Each structure stands twice: as C-alpha cells, then as structure tokens.
Amino acid sequence: MSHQQIDQFAHRLDKGVRDSVLGGSAAGTEKRRQVLFGDLPNADSLRALAGRIKQHTLEHLDRYLEAAEERLIDNGAKVHFAWDAASACQQVETLLRERGVRQVTKSKTMVSEEIELNRHLAEKGFDLVETDLGEFIVQLDGDHPSHVVKPIIHKNRSQIAKTFERCGLGDYNDDPETITRRAREYMRRKYLSAEASITGANFVSAESGRLCIVTNEGNSRFGLAGARVHIALVGIEKLVPDDRSLSLMLNLLGRSATGQNLTVYTEFIRGPRQPEAISGPEEMHVIFVNAGRTETLASDCREILRCIRCGACMNVCPVYRQSSGHAYRSVYPGPLGAVLSPLLAGSARFAEFADLPKASSLCGACNEVCPVDIPIPDLLLRLRDRAHREHAPAAFDDAPNLKPWAMLAKSPAAWRMSLRAANMLNIVPLGFLPFGPLGRWTSQRTLPSWRGGRYRQWAAERKKQKNNPS
Amino acid sequence: MMTCLCDAFFDDVARATHEVLESLGIEVIVPESQTCCGQPAFNGGDWASARQVIRHTLNVFQGDCPIIVPSGSCAAMSFHGALLAHEKETDLPQVQAFGARTWEICDFLRNGLGIESWEGRLDARVAIHSSCHSRGTGTPEAIRTLVGSIAGVTLLDFTQPEQCCGFGGTFSVTFPHISGSMGRLKIDSVRATHPDLLVSGDMSCLMHLNGLAEKQGSPLPVKHAIQVLRDARVTPVTVQ
Amino acid sequence: MNDRARIFSAINDALTPLQERAALPELDPAQWVCPSRLTEGGSWEDFRRNFEAVNGTFLTSFEALSRLLRDANATEGYADPGLLEELPETFRDGLTLHETIDRGSIDRYAFGITRAHAAIAESGTVILRDLDTPDRLAALAPWIHITLVAKEALFSNVTEAIDDLGEDPNTVWVTGPSKTADVEGILIEGVHGPGIQVCLPI
Known part of the structure; x- marks a missing residue:
C-alpha cells in the first residue's frame, strides 16, 4: 500500500473514468503529432522559438505590462489590476454592481477557476452561466474541470444526460448531438439577456493592446455579441511583445491543443465597440490578475509562466492518463499543474502541494510536446529539491530516505562490502519483506537475483590476465 | 562507469x-x-x-x-x-x-566512433524500447541503427513508443500503482508485436518491465542493446 | 499601496536579481508558413481545400447558394444591408431578407449573410470585422452563416492577416462551423454558432 495521495487516487479511480481519460488523452496526443508535424515539419524549432519569445516577455514583464496597459487605455478600455483572488473577485463584483448587472455569461477562463469567481458571484446573488459546453456541465454538477482544454474528459454521456435531466433540460437522452442542441437552445436566451460577459484571454499583445481569445464553440463571441459590458480576466503572464508573435503562437496553440490548424473562433479585441456598431459591448474592462504569478516569476521555476494552456503535456503524460485531472487537487492538473499549482499556492501553502512534483517518472514527454518548450522535468526536480529543503511532509510519504544510501555511495569500501553482503537477499524469501520500498517494489514486480560485485570480480581477473598473459 | x-x-x-x-x-x-x-x-x-x-x-x-x-x-x-x-x-x-x-x-x-553498422548475425524479431532519459540524445537512433544493421534482425514498431514504461527510479516505489499500470500498458503494446527480444539501452526499464511480466506469470525476453551487439559478434572472453 | 503598484513592484523585485535577461529572438514568419497547405501558392483553390477540410461549405455561385438554402428549407434570414445590391434578383426571389436582427425573435433567422473583410488561404479562415459586419449576431445566431468575400481579399497565410489587423476594435477569424468535442471526444457541429459555414467569393 502506498501513501502518496495521487497514487491512491489513481488506484481507487473508477475504471470508466480511467478509460475515458486514457483514451481521450492518447487520441489528443496522436492528433497533435499528425497535424503539427504534417503542417510544420520544423515544429520543434518553432516550439523553441516560441519559448524564447515568452521567456523574453516574462523577463521584461514590467515593460510589456505597462505598454499593454497604455495601449488598452488609448483604445478606450478600462484597465484594472488585482493582486490576489479576493481582490479580483471584489473588483468584478463592484463593476457588475455599479452597472446594475445581475445576469452574466462567462466563457472558459482558467484564471476565474483559480480565483473561484463563480462561487463568489453566486454567493453575492448574481446569475452567472458558464457558456462553454463542458464548463456548463461542470457548473451544473458543482464539479471542477479536470483538464485545461477538455474540462469534462472524466465524464461520459450517460452522466451528462442524467445531469441535464435533473436540471430540467429535457428528458434523459444521452445522444451527444441532442445534448449539444439542448445546450444551444438554453444558452442563446442567456446570451441575449445577460448584460455582462466575462472572458479570459489567451494572449495580449503589448504592441497593440489586442486581446486574443480562442474558442471552438463560438461561445465567447456570442457572449460578446449579446452583452453591453465585457470584463476580461487576464493573468499578467499572458503577454506577448507584438502582433507578429501572435501569429506564431496561434499556429502552435490550436495544433498542440486539439490538432486544429486554428481554433474555430479566434477573436482579436482592442477595445469597446465603435458607436456605429449594432452589437458588442460598449464597455471593456481588463483586469490583470497576479494571484501568485509574481512570486513564481521570482522563483527559479519562472519558465512555467510561459505556458499557453494547450493541455498537450497532460494529454501525453502517462501519470495524468492513469490518475485523471482531479488527482492533482488543484485547478491545473498534469505536468503543468505539478509545477504551477505548488508555485501559485505561494510560500504559505507550498507544502500542501509539495507531493505534486513527485508524481512524475520524469519521462520528459511533457517537454517534448510543449509549444513553448518549458523544461517541465527540470522544474519538477527543482521543486522536489525545494520540498526537501523545506521539509514538506507531503513530499516524503513513502519516499525512501536517501541519506544512508548517499553515505554509502561516497564510501567506496563500504559500498563494495554492502554489495557483497546484499547477496543475502537471494536467500531471504521476499515475502518476508512486505514493508518499505522493497515491499512496494515486489508488490508489483519480481526482483532479479542479486549479483553484487560480480562484474568487479570479472574485470579484476581480466586485468590480471591481460597483465600476465599465460 | x-x-x-x-x-x-x-x-x-x-x-x-x-x-x-x-x-x-x-x-x-x-x-x-x-x-x-x-x-x-x-x-x-x-x-x-x-x-x-x-x-x-x-x-x-x-x-x-x-x-x-x-x-x-x-x-x-x-x-x-x-x-x-x-x-x-x-x-x-x-x-x-x-x-x-x-x-x-x-x-x-x-x-563517438562513427560505426555505421554491426557485423554478426542474430535471427530475431526485436522490439526496441527507448528509455525516456535518452530523449533528445544520440542513443535512440544509435541503438536502432546498430541493432537494426545486424544480419537477421527485424525491428518491430509498437504503438505509443513515446510513453514511459513507468520505472522512474524512486517513482516506482512511491507510486507503485501508477508505475505498475504504466508498465503493463507498455508490456501490452510490446507483446502485441510478438517480439523474440525486447531491447533497451537501460536495464532499469527492463528490470521493471520484466519484473511486472514475471509477476503476471510470463517473463519478457529482455536484453540490453550492448549484450545484443556483443552476442552477435564477439566471442565472450573466458576468465579462468 | 494599490494593487497596480504592488504588482509592478513585485515584478521589479523578481526581475532585478537576474544577471541576464533573455533577448527577443528575430522572427521570420516564413518559418511558420505551412508548405503542404499552400500547394497552389495561396490561391482560392488552396482556400477551398483548407476550408472544406474544416467542414466549411465553399460555393462559387449564387445559384449554388440558392440550392443550399432550398435544400435546408431556409427561406427567412438576415442580410447585411450594405450587401443587398450584391445579391442578384434571382437569388432574392422567394427569400424573406431582414436588414436588422430582432433580438426578441432570434430563431426566426435561418441564415445570415454578412460581408467578410478577407479570407486566409493557408488556414481556410474567413475574417469578420465590426466595420464590415456591424451586427455580430448575424454571423452567430442563424444555423447557416454565409459570408461574401471579395475575390481580391485573399491573404496567403496567417501572418499576412495578422499584419492587416488594423484599427478595428473587434476582428474575428472564423475557421469552419462552431464545434465541440466535449462529450466523449465526439465532434458535434453547430454548438452556439452556425452549423453550416458558407463562403462565397464575389
């Protein structure tokens, strides 16, 4: 039995959920590979290039954030800043209240999950509806998304059909097309009656102040066609230097996320609508949210802030595939979450998530698919070192103590002696060793026979023989 | 070393x-x-x-x-x-x-030495598992080229070769369930190609995979790539 | 200290210790043009192939458009008033065309005809701007969305279209019908927006 929370979660995971996560992720990985390399044979050098652009932006964030702010103000938008989750929620609430807004549509934004905006606005009596189909279902179920791009990868059609039935969206029907049509009918009334629409942003160009938002369903676009107030919640790391960089990022994002050359709806928003336009928000508010990002920027893992939330790392991750997104107990799952969640939690709550960086075989597949080439395994290792230095208990559940081993490994004579001594292992029945690391090894696998020091012996004989050929 | x-x-x-x-x-x-x-x-x-x-x-x-x-x-x-x-x-x-x-x-x-092909003979269907830590190095291509060039060898391609076998060092004992499941997936995709031999450049992966397979009751025929190269060509040195 | 000052101060604190900062790399957009998508050098033929690959409906005549609407039993819809004179009499026969969208009866419109600012051959994308298509709903609410785009307004690749973004507060690129794969990864078209996305170069 292991005590690592993620391993336990994976062990207890419903087989249906595991199969759908495993199948969905593997299909995503394969489609990405075909489309990305089919279209762009030099994709690996483009990933490196995109990573350098984002790294440069992060390392000059003061300059670019200020530039974006200026452009947006010039374009007629209002710009706000939120230090943490509480401040961001409060500012959204105030904006809505001051404008007499009660009904709100919201398209998918991960930063709103971080700040738990839905809960906050519901408690304050606002009527907010998630418009992305998957997020809508998550909202109806009081659940959490388990993937950054495919929020309900852990649900099957019959669970969804039951939810719709329970929520008065028609009799039980698990046909995906029917489910989608019902959401369509329900949602269009909401788009037109909501006074405000909340979105995230995939990118912000510092050069033009342009927000770039991508969706496949068109829900963000519809929300912004119906509402008169647009509030965009944007993590401060979403910047790119210029519009040209957007061109590269968009080419990589759709292909990495869903194997599409471009996401269906790619919106570029500079500011509120022009007076002569018939639809579109008259007011545009951009709230730049920190919520732990500056602390991450100050750390030696700042590369994780390059992330453009494509989800390719979780799709390819063998640990994510076995355990599903909810195993990570945080907004961001998979390799991305294993790095970002402990960092965004801040120094005060780092220890709570210190086991996440351990949940990896360090296989490096995440780095290989990352569109901004984040060295995720290196960051996981740095966080393991940090957890160790800070004595975070979650990181030590079941982890073998390596200090005695290290002592041995720098004392060659003792090392050689114990190699020979361990030959004892061959005569001790392994069944008598059910505890400790060896027990957890043999719970799953057999152990090869111990042959400690045999090669040393052979090499010594060989040397002797060569020196004194007979 | x-x-x-x-x-x-x-x-x-x-x-x-x-x-x-x-x-x-x-x-x-x-x-x-x-x-x-x-x-x-x-x-x-x-x-x-x-x-x-x-x-x-x-x-x-x-x-x-x-x-x-x-x-x-x-x-x-x-x-x-x-x-x-x-x-x-x-x-x-x-x-x-x-x-x-x-x-x-x-x-x-x-x-390093610029060897392009390997003499000797081995009549076998060989599946090659590239260990994750050799990603981005010259090793995977080197093993494929050298082992693949041995007369009689047929290289097999199994599905999802980029997926980790689940060993991961201490990961294998701190996350035994996930590690085991990962390994069994790998074994399934390897076995589907019916290899005579599973070859890798890392004994750690092979020890884990064969350990799992033995536990299931049917061992995998595994060998390190360098054993394959030696056995194809070099007569073992006998030491008295 | 307000939130803005706090954030900028924390960014400065984070970046000051860095001995070197990553330089902005040189960008050569030719590197991310997809050769296999532009076999005809960025022509309408390329657009057609790429647009059809994302299940867009590419038409070359108003006769074909009439047939499509007839087959779908679509007789009532919206047409951008600025486009009316582009629509031939024979096409308009038998259709009820509204020049505004009544938000109270959004389901009345079986189709919407709008003007696209341009199209992108490489990606099979049509570009809509507020300046050209003042009512965003016309391109979203009806099941069938038809965009007319001038034959000369074709960009070869994505970067050319980015360079042309200009001053319009709102531009949207549309690459195929609205779609989702949220339920078990099964592709369903027509989620919130159109299920049929038509492009007709004029």
Missing part, C-alpha cells in the same frame, strides 16, 4: 560493454572506487546528498578519457542532471567537463 544497477544485478551488461570496447581495440579502465552517478538522491529531491555522490564520482573519474556508461539514464544524469544540481555551485565547470566526457555506450559506438 558500470552503473550501480549493473554492479548489483546486471554484471553481464557491464561485461558486455567491456568486451565490445576491447574488441574494438579500446583499453578499458574500471576505477574500483566508483559507486553511483547520484541520480537516486537527485530525483528524490535530496540534492545536497546527490551533490556529495556526484563529487565523489567526479573524483573517481578524473582525467580526460571518455567515460562510457551502459545506461542512457546515468549518462543523462552526468551531462544534464548533475549540471542542474550544481547550477548554483562553484564547481559547476568541473561538473560540466565531466558531463562532456560522458557517453552512453551505443551513442559512443555510433556517434
């Missing part, structure tokens, strides 16, 4: 490395004081301990001749992991120099 795993379990892999190098006219030196590359502590997050072991290893392997290791994982530890562990240390340059001399054995044969 013999690797701690070969020191403890897989002496024949270290011996095959030795024999192949000698057969190419290379003198092999085996420093007696060597122990381990430091990876277990490094991956386990105990970097302070890891650095002690790395420094010991640095000391043992002084000089400027190439350091050959029959493991993509230990090689990557030497030229990547050790640098990460020492990034804020004053002896980083020594660690870098050590890393620059370290080669995984097949990478060394193919890209």
Whole structure:
C-alpha cells in the first residue's frame, strides 16, 4: 500500500473514468503529432522559438505590462489590476454592481477557476452561466474541470444526460448531438439577456493592446455579441511583445491543443465597440490578475509562466492518463499543474502541494510536446529539491530516505562490502519483506537475483590476465 | 562507469560493454572506487546528498578519457542532471567537463566512433524500447541503427513508443500503482508485436518491465542493446 | 499601496536579481508558413481545400447558394444591408431578407449573410470585422452563416492577416462551423454558432 495521495487516487479511480481519460488523452496526443508535424515539419524549432519569445516577455514583464496597459487605455478600455483572488473577485463584483448587472455569461477562463469567481458571484446573488459546453456541465454538477482544454474528459454521456435531466433540460437522452442542441437552445436566451460577459484571454499583445481569445464553440463571441459590458480576466503572464508573435503562437496553440490548424473562433479585441456598431459591448474592462504569478516569476521555476494552456503535456503524460485531472487537487492538473499549482499556492501553502512534483517518472514527454518548450522535468526536480529543503511532509510519504544510501555511495569500501553482503537477499524469501520500498517494489514486480560485485570480480581477473598473459 | 544497477544485478551488461570496447581495440579502465552517478538522491529531491555522490564520482573519474556508461539514464544524469544540481555551485565547470566526457555506450559506438553498422548475425524479431532519459540524445537512433544493421534482425514498431514504461527510479516505489499500470500498458503494446527480444539501452526499464511480466506469470525476453551487439559478434572472453 | 503598484513592484523585485535577461529572438514568419497547405501558392483553390477540410461549405455561385438554402428549407434570414445590391434578383426571389436582427425573435433567422473583410488561404479562415459586419449576431445566431468575400481579399497565410489587423476594435477569424468535442471526444457541429459555414467569393 502506498501513501502518496495521487497514487491512491489513481488506484481507487473508477475504471470508466480511467478509460475515458486514457483514451481521450492518447487520441489528443496522436492528433497533435499528425497535424503539427504534417503542417510544420520544423515544429520543434518553432516550439523553441516560441519559448524564447515568452521567456523574453516574462523577463521584461514590467515593460510589456505597462505598454499593454497604455495601449488598452488609448483604445478606450478600462484597465484594472488585482493582486490576489479576493481582490479580483471584489473588483468584478463592484463593476457588475455599479452597472446594475445581475445576469452574466462567462466563457472558459482558467484564471476565474483559480480565483473561484463563480462561487463568489453566486454567493453575492448574481446569475452567472458558464457558456462553454463542458464548463456548463461542470457548473451544473458543482464539479471542477479536470483538464485545461477538455474540462469534462472524466465524464461520459450517460452522466451528462442524467445531469441535464435533473436540471430540467429535457428528458434523459444521452445522444451527444441532442445534448449539444439542448445546450444551444438554453444558452442563446442567456446570451441575449445577460448584460455582462466575462472572458479570459489567451494572449495580449503589448504592441497593440489586442486581446486574443480562442474558442471552438463560438461561445465567447456570442457572449460578446449579446452583452453591453465585457470584463476580461487576464493573468499578467499572458503577454506577448507584438502582433507578429501572435501569429506564431496561434499556429502552435490550436495544433498542440486539439490538432486544429486554428481554433474555430479566434477573436482579436482592442477595445469597446465603435458607436456605429449594432452589437458588442460598449464597455471593456481588463483586469490583470497576479494571484501568485509574481512570486513564481521570482522563483527559479519562472519558465512555467510561459505556458499557453494547450493541455498537450497532460494529454501525453502517462501519470495524468492513469490518475485523471482531479488527482492533482488543484485547478491545473498534469505536468503543468505539478509545477504551477505548488508555485501559485505561494510560500504559505507550498507544502500542501509539495507531493505534486513527485508524481512524475520524469519521462520528459511533457517537454517534448510543449509549444513553448518549458523544461517541465527540470522544474519538477527543482521543486522536489525545494520540498526537501523545506521539509514538506507531503513530499516524503513513502519516499525512501536517501541519506544512508548517499553515505554509502561516497564510501567506496563500504559500498563494495554492502554489495557483497546484499547477496543475502537471494536467500531471504521476499515475502518476508512486505514493508518499505522493497515491499512496494515486489508488490508489483519480481526482483532479479542479486549479483553484487560480480562484474568487479570479472574485470579484476581480466586485468590480471591481460597483465600476465599465460 | 558500470552503473550501480549493473554492479548489483546486471554484471553481464557491464561485461558486455567491456568486451565490445576491447574488441574494438579500446583499453578499458574500471576505477574500483566508483559507486553511483547520484541520480537516486537527485530525483528524490535530496540534492545536497546527490551533490556529495556526484563529487565523489567526479573524483573517481578524473582525467580526460571518455567515460562510457551502459545506461542512457546515468549518462543523462552526468551531462544534464548533475549540471542542474550544481547550477548554483562553484564547481559547476568541473561538473560540466565531466558531463562532456560522458557517453552512453551505443551513442559512443555510433556517434563517438562513427560505426555505421554491426557485423554478426542474430535471427530475431526485436522490439526496441527507448528509455525516456535518452530523449533528445544520440542513443535512440544509435541503438536502432546498430541493432537494426545486424544480419537477421527485424525491428518491430509498437504503438505509443513515446510513453514511459513507468520505472522512474524512486517513482516506482512511491507510486507503485501508477508505475505498475504504466508498465503493463507498455508490456501490452510490446507483446502485441510478438517480439523474440525486447531491447533497451537501460536495464532499469527492463528490470521493471520484466519484473511486472514475471509477476503476471510470463517473463519478457529482455536484453540490453550492448549484450545484443556483443552476442552477435564477439566471442565472450573466458576468465579462468 | 494599490494593487497596480504592488504588482509592478513585485515584478521589479523578481526581475532585478537576474544577471541576464533573455533577448527577443528575430522572427521570420516564413518559418511558420505551412508548405503542404499552400500547394497552389495561396490561391482560392488552396482556400477551398483548407476550408472544406474544416467542414466549411465553399460555393462559387449564387445559384449554388440558392440550392443550399432550398435544400435546408431556409427561406427567412438576415442580410447585411450594405450587401443587398450584391445579391442578384434571382437569388432574392422567394427569400424573406431582414436588414436588422430582432433580438426578441432570434430563431426566426435561418441564415445570415454578412460581408467578410478577407479570407486566409493557408488556414481556410474567413475574417469578420465590426466595420464590415456591424451586427455580430448575424454571423452567430442563424444555423447557416454565409459570408461574401471579395475575390481580391485573399491573404496567403496567417501572418499576412495578422499584419492587416488594423484599427478595428473587434476582428474575428472564423475557421469552419462552431464545434465541440466535449462529450466523449465526439465532434458535434453547430454548438452556439452556425452549423453550416458558407463562403462565397464575389
């Protein structure tokens, strides 16, 4: 039995959920590979290039954030800043209240999950509806998304059909097309009656102040066609230097996320609508949210802030595939979450998530698919070192103590002696060793026979023989 | 560098490395004081301990001749992991120099010595598992080229080759369920191609996979790539 | 200290210790043009192939458009008033065309005809701007969305279209019908927006 929370979660995971996560992720990985390399044979050098652009932006964030702010103000938008989750929620609430807004549509934004905006606005009596189909279902179920791009990868059609039935969206029907049509009918009334629409942003160009938002369903676009107030919640790391960089990022994002050359709806928003336009928000508010990002920027893992939330790392991750997104107990799952969640939690709550960086075989597949080439395994290792230095208990559940081993490994004579001594292992029945690391090894696998020091012996004989050929 | 795993379990892999190098006219030196590359502590997050072991290893392997290791994982530890562990240390340059001399054995044969094909014969259907730590290095291509060039060898392609086998060092004991499931998936995709032999450049992956397979009741025929190369061509050296 | 000052100060604190900062790499957009998508050098033929690959409906005549609407039993819809004179009499026969969208009866419109600012051959994308298509709903609410685009307004690749973004507060690129794969990864078209996305170069 292991005590690592993620391993336990994976062990207890419903087989249906595991199969759908495993199948969905593997299909995503394969489609990405075909489309990305089919279209762009030099994709690996483009990933490196995109990573350098984002790294440069992060390392000059003061300059670019200020530039974006200026452009947006010039374009007629209002710009706000939120230090943490509480401040961001409060500012959204105030904006809505001051404008007499009660009904709100919201398209998918991960930063709103971080700040738990839905809960906050519901408690304050606002009527907010998630418009992305998957997020809508998550909202109806009081659940959490388990993937950054495919929020309900852990649900099957019959669970969804039951939810719709329970929520008065028609009799039980698990046909995906029917489910989608019902959401369509329900949602269009909401788009037109909501006074405000909340979105995230995939990118912000510092050069033009342009927000770039991508969706496949068109829900963000519809929300912004119906509402008169647009509030965009944007993590401060979403910047790119210029519009040209957007061109590269968009080419990589759709292909990495869903194997599409471009996401269906790619919106570029500079500011509120022009007076002569018939639809579109008259007011545009951009709230730049920190919520732990500056602390991450100050750390030696700042590369994780390059992330453009494509989800390719979780799709390819063998640990994510076995355990599903909810195993990570945080907004961001998979390799991305294993790095970002402990960092965004801040120094005060780092220890709570210190086991996440351990949940990896360090296989490096995440780095290989990352569109901004984040060295995720290196960051996981740095966080393991940090957890160790800070004595975070979650990181030590079941982890073998390596200090005695290290002592041995720098004392060659003792090392050689114990190699020979361990030959004892061959005569001790392994069944008598059910505890400790060896027990957890043999719970799953057999152990090869111990042959400690045999090669040393052979090499010594060989040397002797060569020196004194007979 | 013999690797701690070969020191403890897989002496024949270290011996095959030795024999192949000698057969190419290379003198092999085996420093007696060597122990381990430091990876277990490094991956386990105990970097302070890891650095002690790395420094010991640095000391043992002084000089400027190439350091050959029959493991993509230990090689990557030497030229990547050790640098990460020492990034804020004053002896980083020594660690870098050590890393620059370290080669995984097949990478060394193919890209260090420029060997393009391997003589000898082996009539077998061979599946090759590339270990994760050799991603982005010359090793995967080297193994495919050299093993694939042996007369009689048919290389097999199994599905999702990029997926990890689930070993991951201490991961295999701290996350036993996930590690086991990952390994069984890998075994299934390998078995689907009906290989006579599963070959890899890392005994750690093979020890884990075969351990799982044996537990299931049907062992996998596994061999390190260097054993395959030796057995195809070199007559084993007998020692009295 | 307000939130803005706090954030900028924390960014400065984070970046000051860096001995070097990553330089902005040189960008050569030719590197991310997809050769296999532009076999005809960025022509309408390329657009057609790429647009059809994302299940867009490419038409070359108003007769074909009439047939499509007839087959779908679509007789009532919206047409951008600025486009009316582009629509031939024979096409308009038998259709009820509204020049505004009544938000109270959004389901009345079986189709919407709008003007696209341009199209992108490489990606099979049509570009809509507020300046050209003042009511965003016309391109979203009806099941069938038809965009008319001038034959000369074709960009070869994505970067050319980015360079042309200009001053319009709102531009949207549309690459195929609205779609989702949220339920078990099964592709369903027509989620919130159109299920049929038509492009007709004029």
